[in-house]
Amino acid sequence: MTGDLVVQFLAQGAQMFLVLLIAPLAVGVVRRVKARLMRRRGAPLLQGYRDLAKLLRKESIVADSASWLFRAAPSLIFALTWVAAALVPSFASGLMFNWAADVVALVALLGAARALLALAGMDVGTSFGGIGSSREMMIATLAEPAMMLIVLTLAIAAGTTRLAGVADFFIAEPLAVRVSLALSLVALIIVALAENARIPVDNPVTHLELTMVHEAMILEYSGRHLALIEAASYLKLVLYLSLLICLFAPFGMAPATAGVSGWIVGLLVWSAKLLAGAALLGVWEVSIAKMRVFRLPGFLGVAFVFGFLAILLAFLTRGVIQ
Numbered sequence: 001m002t003g004d005l006v007v008q009f010l011a012q013g014a015q016m017f018l019v020l021l022i023a024p025l026a027v028g029v030v031r032r033v034k035a036r037l038m039r040r041r042g043a044p045l046l047q048g049y050r051d052l053a054k055l056l057r058k059e060s061i062v063a064d065s066a067s068w069l070f071r072a073a074p075s076l077i078f079a080l081t082w083v084a085a086a087l088v089p090s091f092a093s094g095l096m097f098n099w100a101a102d103v104v105a106l107v108a109l110l111g112a113a114r115a116l117l118a119l120a121g122m123d124v125g126t127s128f129g130g131i132g133s134s135r136e137m138m139i140a141t142l143a144e145p146a147m148m149l150i151v152l153t154l155a156i157a158a159g160t161t162r163l164a165g166v167a168d169f170f171i172a173e174p175l176a177v178r179v180s181l182a183l184s185l186v187a188l189i190i191v192a193l194a195e196n197a198r199i200p201v202d203n204p205v206t207h208l209e210l211t212m213v214h215e216a217m218i219l220e221y222s223g224r225h226l227a228l229i230e231a232a233s234y235l236k237l238v239l240y241l242s243l244l245i246c247l248f249a250p251f252g253m254a255p256a257t258a259g260v261s262g263w264i265v266g267l268l269v270w271s272a273k274l275l276a277g278a279a280l281l282g283v284w285e286v287s288i289a290k291m292r293v294f295r296l297p298g299f300l301g302v303a304f305v306f307g308f309l310a311i312l313l314a315f316l317t318r319g320v321i322q
Contacts, residue, residue: 005096008256011263012096016086019242022271023085023234024048026241026278033282048234052227060223063124073120074221074228077113081232084109085239089164089246091266094256098164103151106163106243107144110195113232114140121217132216135293139201139213142300143194146187149307153184154247156314163243167250180317183310185248190303192240196233198281200291200299204233213293241277242270249273 028045035042044050062071087101118136121129155161157178158169194201197214204214218229246253252269254262291299 007260008096011092011256015090015092015095016082018090018267019085019088019235019238020082020231022274023231023238024052026238026274027234029275029278030237030282030285033279034286037283037286052231055222055227055230056224058223060221060225062225063220066124066220069116070120070123070220071225073116073123074225074232077116078228078232078235080109080113080116081235081239084113085235085242087163088239088242089167089253090242091270092254092256092258092263093164093167093246093250095164098256099162101163103154103161103163103166106239107147107151110236110239111140111144117217117229124220126220128216128219132213132219135213136217139194139296139300142297142304143191146300146303146307147191149304149311150184150188150191153180153307153310153314156311157181163246167246167253168255170247171250171253178313178317180310180313181248183306183313185244187303187306187310188244188247190300190306192244194296194300194303196237196240199285200288201296203290206290237278238274241274241281244277245270245273 025045025048027048028043031047032042032045084106087097087106089095089098089101114136118133121133121136123129151161154166157180158166160166160169193199197204202213202215206212206215214233218226221229252266252273254266258266
């Protein structure tokens with residue numbers, strides 16, 4: 001019994017460090033695919049690791065007007081995002097801490113990290129920080145209601161908001177196409193693009209003052225502070241890719257009782273799906289253009305409408321499907 005607990009604890013710890021280890025590689029895949037499709041050589045796949053290592057070696061320059069919040073925010077944002085990313089089932093479901101892997105808890109953790117980032121962006125008092133924070137909050141007010149509708153739709157279908165329970169439900173259920181789940185998938189993809197500041201909502205590789213959102217909030221950060229915020233953004237991308245995989249493509253996920261050999265197979269399948277999702281994101285970002293800021297409410301409104309239709313269909317068809 002004690003041996004099983006030790007193995008479960010080690011597996012949970014491995015999952016926590018795996019998401020941290022693979023996050024820069026996933027971002028590297030997105031950048032490499034985009035560069036190749038634009039007929040450029042592009043940065044190496046491991047460039048994300050090099051960037052983080054370089055920033056960690058540099059001194060952090062802090063403005064005289066910055067308060068304690070500006071200094072503490074990077075560590076808190078990184079910790080909250082890492083915990084949230086580690087709670088999403090990856091290669092196995094039902095691990096030791098999966099009881100805490102609740103979708104509502106994930107929304108709360110990410111919301112707290114976003115609030116800290118917005119406050120830190122305004123803390124120094126620069127115009128860019130204020131603009132970025134206000135835009136970030138505008139996006140959050142539109143994306144979070146859609147996310148909660150998606151959560152409720154999945155809870156109605158699976159009878160729980162725990163991610164492991166939802167994944168196990170979809171693995172156990174016979175393959176069936178449900179319109180409500182298809183609408184939820186589209187809504188979740190839109191929310192994921194907005195939450196990760198990806199095209200068409202934001203472009204993380206540009207610093208155009210008229211359009212930038214995320215980059216405007218972190219312009220005053222440098223050194224290890226910037227490294228922590230960049231690492232948190234990498235983790236957030238892996239979190240949403242893992243969430244899409246866990247909820248809508250859970251095949252290959254090993255049960256908690258599969259043992260080391262089953263977990264290794266689950267790890268290989270999860271890694272392949274994660275990197276494939278990153279590659280698809282690169283293709284998507286090359287295929288479309290950045291959207292102007294005043295058009296974002298319409299784009300995110302599509303996610304809310306799809307989420308509302310999904311939960312409405314889930315209510316209406318619940319008795320029919322059961």
